Each structure stands twice: as C-alpha cells, then as structure tokens.
Amino acid sequence: MKRFLKYRMQIMPKQAKIYLLITLFSFGYIAAQSIQKQEVDLLEAFRDSESASEKFDFFFETPNRYTQDSAYDWLDDVKVYLNSAEKINDSSAIRLYKLIKAQLYFDIGDYNKSIAFAKELPKSKDTLGQKPLEILLTLLDENYRELKMFDEQIKVREEKIELGFTEGVAFYDIYEKMGLYRRAMNKYVQTVGPTIADNDHLGKAKYHNKIGNFLRLEKSEPTAIGELNKASGFLQVAVNDITIQKTESDLFDIEFLNAEIEGNIGKCYVGLKQYKEALPHLQASLKIFEEFSNGKYADQLVDNTLSFANAHLQLGNYKTAKKHLDKVYQVEDIQQQLNLNHLLASYYDKTENYRTANTFYKKNQRISDSLKANEQSILKQQLVAIVGTSDLENSRRLVNEQKASNEKFRSELQQQSERTNLVIISLIFTLLGFAGLVYAYLKSIKNQRLIAQQKHIIEDSLKEKDSLLKEIHHRVKNNLQMVSSLLSLQTKNTRSKAAIEALEEGKSRVKAMALIHQKLYQNEDLSVIEMQGYIESLINSVQSVYKKGGHNISITIDAEGTELDIDRAIPFGLILNELVSNSFKYAFPESDENGKIYIHLRKNGDQGYFEYTDNGVGLPEDTDERANSSMGIRLMNRLVNQLQSKLNVDKTGEGVRFWFNFK
Incomplete structure (x- = not known):
C-alpha cells in the first residue's frame, strides 16, 4: 500500500494529492464501520428473516455471506426450509429455496448439481418473478461458463435478451474462451465501442487494452503494440484528470489496468523476439501484480511471469529465469502448464541437464496427447453449434491449424528427445571406451528384448486373468438368472x-x-x-x-x-x-x-x-x-x-x- 501511495503521489498534481488523502481517510473510516457491521452473524440474520421472500432477498443481497459460515452451513439450513415448504406445498417458497440451493451448489463448485436444480425452475416472469428469473439465467450462464459448455451459454444469453434482460449481455467473452479472438474482437468493438463516452478516458484505456490483447493473441503483435500504447496514453490522461472524482476502488483499478497494459506490451515484444525491450514492461507489471493482486489476477500473473522467465532464458540469464519459473505453482490452466513445462525443459536443456529436460518434454507430450484425444472433438462440436453453417469452413480451418500446430510441437519434442539420447550415448562411449561400450550395448539390447518378452507375457497373463474373471462373473450371473427363471416357472405352477x-x-x-x-x-x-x-x-x-x-x-x-x-x-x-x-x-x-x-x-x-x-x-x-x-x-x-x-x-x-x- 505504501508503494501504491508513493506511485500515485509522483504522477498526480498537488490538488490531486490533497484530494487523494481526503478520499483515503474517508474510505478508511467507512471501512472501519463496515468491519464492525460484519461482526453480525449473517447466517443467523438469514434464519431470523420471516418469509421465504425475505430470506431470498437477504441471501442474494449479501455479497460476503461466507465470511463466518461456509456454503455448506448455509446449504444445511436451506435444505430444511425447502423440505418444510414442500410439506405444506408452498410452491412460491419452493421455487425461491431451490434457486438459493442452486446458487449454493455453484459456490461450492458442484456445477452439475447447480444446473440440475436451476433447470427445475420455470423460465417465466409471471411464475418466478422478474428478479429471481434474472438471477436464474445468470446462474445458468455462469455454470455453463465453468463447464465450458459454450453453445449452452450462448443460448442462455439469447434467452435473456428475449426476456428483456439486455443490460451487460454480450458474446465476445465466449468467443475469447474458445480461441476465436478475431471474432471476439469484432463483437467487442460492436458491443462496447459505441457505449464509451468521449470524455471517459479510463473507459477508452480499458477498450484499447482489450483490443490490443485480442490482436496479440491473434499474433498481430506490431498492431497490438499500437493499440496498447493508445491505452497507456488514455490511462495517463485519466490519472491526471482532477475534475473527475475517484474512489479508492477506482485508484486500484487504474493501478491494475496499468499493470495489464505493461504486461501485454511486454508479451508482444516477447512474441516479436525483442527480449530486451520486453523486460522493463514485464517487470513493471509483475511488481504491481505481486504486491496487490491477492489472487484476483492470478492468470495474468502466471502469464507475465512465464514471459519474463522466457525473455531471460533467451538472453542467457539462466539463474534469473529459473528463479521466476520456481515462483509458478498450482497452475490450473492446461496451456499455462504446457508453457511452464516447455520453459523448464528449455532451461535444463541449455544448462546441459538433459535427463531432467527429457522428463519435462515427455510431460508435455502426454498432456498434448490427452488434449488431442479429448478437447479437440468437444471444441469442434461447439464451434459448429455456435458459428453455424455459414462459418463452418472457418471452424474447420481453425481446427486444422490447431492440429498442424500440435503435430509440429510433437515433432519438436521428438527431435529434442532423440538429441538428448544421442548426447547420453556419446558420453557413455567417451567414459567406457569403444570395446566396453560395444559389450554393454549388446548386453543391454539382449536385456531389453528379454524384458520386453517378459513384459508381454505378464501383460497377456493379466489380460487372460481379467478375461477369465469376467467370464466367471458372467456365467455366475447367467446361472442365477436361470435360477430366477426356474422360480418364475414354479410360481406359475x-x-x-x-x-x-x-x-x-x-x-x-x-x-x-x-x-x-x-x-x-x-x-x-x-x-x-x-x-x-x-x-x-x-x-x-x-x-x-x-x-x-x-x-x-x-x-x-x-x-x-x-x-x-x-x-x-x-x-x-x-x-x-x-x-x-x-x-x-x-x-x-x-x-x-x-x-x-x-x-x-x-x-x-x-x-x-x-x-x-x-x-x-x-x-x-x-x-x-x-x-x-x-x-x-x-x-x-x-x-x-x-x-x-x-x-x-x-x-x-x-x-x-x-x-x-x-x-
């Protein structure tokens, strides 16, 4: 926080500094009052609400409801209220409690159960009510997003538009998740561009940063840098504009937006292989994210850290690169895991630790094979469902490009593995001498053949054992069915x-x-x-x-x-x-x-x-x-x-x- 204030004081004029101090003092007092209010037991207050409608409003109007009691504690209470409503056949209360229950399952992370309860509710304003209906559709949207069911997510948003819930409804984020960055950018320009006022410099900064990031993901780095520089310029104007009142939240948003822009510019330079130019931008971005993000910008922190390590690796700064690679842990995104493994393999390759390098290359090979077997077909189906017949050829082209990229990556991994094996063999030749190596090599080949034969025999034995066990269970089941049939015949007689x-x-x-x-x-x-x-x-x-x-x-x-x-x-x-x-x-x-x-x-x-x-x-x-x-x-x-x-x-x-x- 001290670094944040120091940074703000340096870039703001004198009037803005006075205003910032007054604002921060006011928000400090409000925060203290909020902490005292949070001492109230929210779950107990929920229980004290008399009607199902009051409980519903309290639940969805309380953003930090799990500060004292977990979602499981709330779920236990809601199950009791739902059972009571079902016993007296209170249909209105049943619908409200089911919607709360669906939200709780979403908060727990059980998205399939959340969808199951949400789908039981009617999508009608007359039956469910306007506010619950909007919450229901938003909940379905978020569940489908987490499950990557993008075609269903688009259907829900189209339903929201048909029912009149048009505020904040867009489609560009779905296309971005699917990797259709050009289509996402076009939708973003159509949806968001007309809504930004001429004097909204902060909005323009966010807009050009988003456009720049789409272009970067489309591998159009030079054009992307131009958009990102525009974003940086509008952000500086927004910072120096003392005519617009800024809350503490606005100041933090400005800080993080600056970190995003710097990180995106740095990643563009890495894509252009201009590693020295990338380092200061990535370092400035990481400094902000590491100090203030608290997990909110975890994906960008990981991406920027990997790009920063990659730049140092390409410049020969191996210790610095390894230090930042060691900071990356608990990576949930598959692409980030692939990038991390690739950079670690490159590091160990460059430092001549070929055995460890080969381990990471093989890890990426397994992940790539799994992705190729599972995600490709799912993504292709959803592309066809979303883009429609008019864009089918584009979808096929994208899938084919991804397939070619995967094959190229596989070939590179195979070449790296072969090169590593050749280096190991050459070292053995040098240490043991030609005669000893020939003897060891022949013996190794013999042992490998013997091991392969034994492994084949064991695998065949295991398969035969499993087959015999299944046959036994099948015959026992058939014999028992025959007994059942005999009993049926005896019953008739x-x-x-x-x-x-x-x-x-x-x-x-x-x-x-x-x-x-x-x-x-x-x-x-x-x-x-x-x-x-x-x-x-x-x-x-x-x-x-x-x-x-x-x-x-x-x-x-x-x-x-x-x-x-x-x-x-x-x-x-x-x-x-x-x-x-x-x-x-x-x-x-x-x-x-x-x-x-x-x-x-x-x-x-x-x-x-x-x-x-x-x-x-x-x-x-x-x-x-x-x-x-x-x-x-x-x-x-x-x-x-x-x-x-x-x-x-x-x-x-x-x-x-x-x-x-x-x-």
Whole structure:
C-alpha cells in the first residue's frame, strides 16, 4: 500500500494529492464501520428473516455471506426450509429455496448439481418473478461458463435478451474462451465501442487494452503494440484528470489496468523476439501484480511471469529465469502448464541437464496427447453449434491449424528427445571406451528384448486373468438368472398364495445377487462396484417383480462416487432388496402417489454409513414380536452382522427409518 501511495503521489498534481488523502481517510473510516457491521452473524440474520421472500432477498443481497459460515452451513439450513415448504406445498417458497440451493451448489463448485436444480425452475416472469428469473439465467450462464459448455451459454444469453434482460449481455467473452479472438474482437468493438463516452478516458484505456490483447493473441503483435500504447496514453490522461472524482476502488483499478497494459506490451515484444525491450514492461507489471493482486489476477500473473522467465532464458540469464519459473505453482490452466513445462525443459536443456529436460518434454507430450484425444472433438462440436453453417469452413480451418500446430510441437519434442539420447550415448562411449561400450550395448539390447518378452507375457497373463474373471462373473450371473427363471416357472405352477409370495421374494433376492456379478463383469475394475448405478438397477429390478406397485413413488438415491467390494456389495444388495420390496408391498397400502423413499450410502476410508427411509404407514406395533418369525427381518439382521454392524430402526417419525454403520 505504501508503494501504491508513493506511485500515485509522483504522477498526480498537488490538488490531486490533497484530494487523494481526503478520499483515503474517508474510505478508511467507512471501512472501519463496515468491519464492525460484519461482526453480525449473517447466517443467523438469514434464519431470523420471516418469509421465504425475505430470506431470498437477504441471501442474494449479501455479497460476503461466507465470511463466518461456509456454503455448506448455509446449504444445511436451506435444505430444511425447502423440505418444510414442500410439506405444506408452498410452491412460491419452493421455487425461491431451490434457486438459493442452486446458487449454493455453484459456490461450492458442484456445477452439475447447480444446473440440475436451476433447470427445475420455470423460465417465466409471471411464475418466478422478474428478479429471481434474472438471477436464474445468470446462474445458468455462469455454470455453463465453468463447464465450458459454450453453445449452452450462448443460448442462455439469447434467452435473456428475449426476456428483456439486455443490460451487460454480450458474446465476445465466449468467443475469447474458445480461441476465436478475431471474432471476439469484432463483437467487442460492436458491443462496447459505441457505449464509451468521449470524455471517459479510463473507459477508452480499458477498450484499447482489450483490443490490443485480442490482436496479440491473434499474433498481430506490431498492431497490438499500437493499440496498447493508445491505452497507456488514455490511462495517463485519466490519472491526471482532477475534475473527475475517484474512489479508492477506482485508484486500484487504474493501478491494475496499468499493470495489464505493461504486461501485454511486454508479451508482444516477447512474441516479436525483442527480449530486451520486453523486460522493463514485464517487470513493471509483475511488481504491481505481486504486491496487490491477492489472487484476483492470478492468470495474468502466471502469464507475465512465464514471459519474463522466457525473455531471460533467451538472453542467457539462466539463474534469473529459473528463479521466476520456481515462483509458478498450482497452475490450473492446461496451456499455462504446457508453457511452464516447455520453459523448464528449455532451461535444463541449455544448462546441459538433459535427463531432467527429457522428463519435462515427455510431460508435455502426454498432456498434448490427452488434449488431442479429448478437447479437440468437444471444441469442434461447439464451434459448429455456435458459428453455424455459414462459418463452418472457418471452424474447420481453425481446427486444422490447431492440429498442424500440435503435430509440429510433437515433432519438436521428438527431435529434442532423440538429441538428448544421442548426447547420453556419446558420453557413455567417451567414459567406457569403444570395446566396453560395444559389450554393454549388446548386453543391454539382449536385456531389453528379454524384458520386453517378459513384459508381454505378464501383460497377456493379466489380460487372460481379467478375461477369465469376467467370464466367471458372467456365467455366475447367467446361472442365477436361470435360477430366477426356474422360480418364475414354479410360481406359475403353484396355487398357494403364500408359496407364490415366497417364490417371488426368493426370485428378487436371486436377481439382487445376479446384478452384482453383472456389474462386475461390465466394469474395467473387477475389484469394486460403483453403487449409485447398482442401486438404480436394483430398484428397477424390484419394480419389475412387483408390477402393480412402486412406480409412482419418488425415490432419491444419494450414493454418488461410493464404491464397495463384492464382500460388502452382496450383503448390502440383499438388505436393500428387502427394504425396497417391503416398501413397495406394505408402506403404501392405499396409494403411492405421494410416496417417497430416500437411500443414502457413503464410504469414507474404513468407515461407511447406510440410511433408508420412507414416508409410508410405518411398521406395526408388534414388529419386535414378529422379528423372530419374519424371514426378511432375520435375513437383514444376519446380513448386517456379516458387515460387522447392527441394524437400527426408528419408528417414531413419519414412515420408518433403518440405518447402520459398517466397515
């Protein structure tokens, strides 16, 4: 902060200095008052709001709501309010709480769940209200942005325009994310250019900086430098203009914009290979970002640091280059990771540490292969969806150019790897002599062939083992299905109602075990079963047995990401089969229209937890007396004992609740 004030005092006239001191004193007092206000427990204030509408307004009008309580704490409260609203069928409150819940999942980072809840809400001003509708569309926009679903993001923005929410709606940022920099620049000029007033020097500085950056990304560095110099000139005019009142936030924006402009100019010079001219601009930019950014400009800080290190590397200042490369960590952007690996490989190559250099070249090779396999097809599809048939040829050209660039990069990596191997071999020749090297080389070739043969044999054995295991599980599943079919035939030839019910129950249990083996031979990993999909398949299987019931019941399964081995999955499947079967048969004797079943399964390390609830008629009062005679209850108790646990039953609330912990 001291450096920031010193910098401002140097570039401002005397009147501006006096104004700045008064402004900073005022904002210091306001900040102190704000800190005192922040001592209020925001989550408690949210709870104290009486109606759903008041809670909604409080939530979205409180920007720093997670300073004391996390988003998970807020989510727990909102779930309770939503359940209460659903019980009394308050449709208006349900919509508001679902929108809050969708925002919380976005803040947590679970974008798919956020989209799922947001899509349940109606996109109508009459039903949802103008403010909630605008929040809903903005939330969908942000979710699609994080998931890189650019075609969906454009559809949402078009919906906003159709519904009258035109303020701040643009498309250039989406094209920029997709790498269509020329198209993004044209959209930016059309959208933002006409909105900037003649006397808005700060706005013009931001405008020309953005245009310059688009040109830099398009590899038009000379033209980009001209635009960036314009931006710097307008920024200087804005700084010296004492007729316009500037807040502390405005002053910081000016400082960071200056850092952006300097960084972009420096990166343009690096692109032109004018490394000495690039250094002072990049150094000035880094000095500001490192001191004040607090993570807000992390991407630009990384980009400028890599460009600064690259300039020193090309000028032969290896120690300085390595010092700045070591500052870059926790890189999330793939392109930045590629650049970092490439610069580290170049550093070790230039300092003759070829083995380490080769390691980083290979890392980039793996990343490039992964990008080529995954992101290329996705990007191509979205280009076609967004640009349309009129721009299809341009999209293909961009994809082909990217493909050629990747192939060129692959060739360079291969050449570097081959050169490194040749240097290592030449060093061995020098140290050991010609005779010893020939002997070692021949022996090495023999060993490599032997290792390759053994590796091939081991790989074939593993494949054969996996194939045999899958075949075993497949046959076991088929045998169990045959048993199920025999039970079905026996059911048709039996007139006793009790015998038919017993055979149907046995058939359901056999299907539950068969499903385990089916999931195992369908999995790549034969040791574990993904339980979310298994539970869904098991419920469908039970519904097929009880054809007249269970189809209107709302079933919620919360087992995402949980995996169990076969020793736990089979007992668990049989337990769940009994519980779901009982709910379908007995829990809803009159109507299952409002029936609900909730299944929760979690496994964390060595500890697991299972819970099953329904809102049916509950268990009869003499359940404990029937326990010894009931096949289902005795079977569940034995299976839970097999999991080294105890089955717990709660009959006090609505319906019934079963739960147990397991290892």
